Amino acid sequence: MKEYIIKICGLTDKEQAVSIGKMGATHIGMIYFEKSPRHIDIKKIAEISKAIRGLAKSVAVVVNPEKETVENILQIVDIVQFHGDESIEFVSLFPKERVIKAFRVKGEQDIQKMKPFMEEGYTVLIDAYSEKSYGGTGKQINPKLAKKISDIYPKTVLSGGLSPDNIKELLEYVKPYGVDASSKLEIKPGVKDLNRVKKFIKMAREFYESDN
Numbered sequence: 527m528k529e530y531i532i533k534i535c536g537l538t539d540k541e542q543a544v545s546i547g548k549m550g551a552t553h554i555g556m557i558y559f560e561k562s563p564r565h566i567d568i569k570k571i572a573e574i575s576k577a578i579r580g581l582a583k584s585v586a587v588v589v590n591p592e593k594e595t596v597e598n599i600l601q602i603v604d605i606v607q608f609h610g611d612e613s614i615e616f617v618s619l620f621p622k623e624r625v626i627k628a629f630r631v632k633g634e635q636d637i638q639k640m641k642p643f644m645e646e647g648y649t650v651l652i653d654a655y656s657e658k659s660y661g662g663t664g665k666q667i668n669p670k671l672a673k674k675i676s677d678i679y680p681k682t683v684l685s686g687g688l689s690p691d692n693i694k695e696l697l698e699y700v701k702p703y704g705v706d707a708s709s710k711l712e713i714k715p716g717v718k719d720l721n722r723v724k725k726f727i728k729m730a731r732e733f734y735e736s737d738n
C-alpha cells in the first residue's frame with residue numbers, strides 16, 4: 527500500500543482532534559511552543575494524544591527545545607516535529623522514525639541545510655520562511671522551489687498556507703510524500719473549521735489514493 531502523510535496541525539481541543547482523526551488524517555499535530563497562539567501544555571498534549579490513539583499518529587511541534595523536553599514529549603506522542611534551527615547532531619539523539627524535521631525555506635540556498643537530514647533519511651517538512659514567526663503563518667512556499675525539493679527528496683512533506691483552495695493544484699504539481707495544514711483551516715488560532723478540514727482531507731486522500 528502507498529505510504530503518505532496527511533497532517534492537520536495546531537489542535538488544542540480533544541473533540542476536534544478525534545473528529546479529524548475519524549475524517550482520515552494520518553497525523554495530528556499539537557504545538558508545544560509558548561510563543562505560539564496555539565501552544566498547549568504537556569498535560570493537554572497527553573490528553574489529546576491518548577484520545578487519538580488508533581486513529582492517527584500524534585505529533586508535537588517544538589522549536590529549539592532542550593534535550594530533556596524532547597525526551598519527555600516522546601513519552602506521550604508518537605512523533606516530534608522540530609520546527610526551529612535544530613542541528614543534525616541534536617536531532618540524531620532521537621529515533622529517526624519518530625522525527626519530522628521542518629525547514630523554513632527562503633530560496634534554493636536552503637536546500638544545502640537539508641542535505642544532511644536527507645542523506646540520513648529523515649522525513650523533511652518544508653514551510654514558507656517568515657521573519658516574524660517560526661510557523662503557522664499561512665504563508666505559501668514558492669511552488670517551483672517546493673517541486674524542486676520534492677523531486678530531489680522523496681520523503682518531503684509540503685506545508686505553508688495549504689487549504690482546500692490550493693491543495694489539488696499543489697499536489698498535482700509538487701507531488702510531495704505528504705501535506706500538512708494548519709492556519710488556513712482555522713476559525714481562529716487553535717480552533718479548526720471542521721468543514722474545511724474535511725474538504726482538505728478528502729482532496730488529499732483522493733490524490734494519494736489515485737494513480738498519480
Ligand SMILES: O=C(O)c1ccccc1N[C@@H]1O[C@H](COP(=O)(O)O)[C@@H](O)[C@H]1O
Pocket residue numbers: 535536555557559562563564587589609653660661662663664665685686687688706707708709710
Ligand atoms: O502553528 C504554529 O503556531 C507554529 C508555531 C511554531 C512552529 C510551527 C508552527 N506551525 C506549523 O507551521 C506549518 C505551516 O502552518 P500553516 O498551515 O502555514 O499555518 C505547519 O507545520 C504548522 O504545524
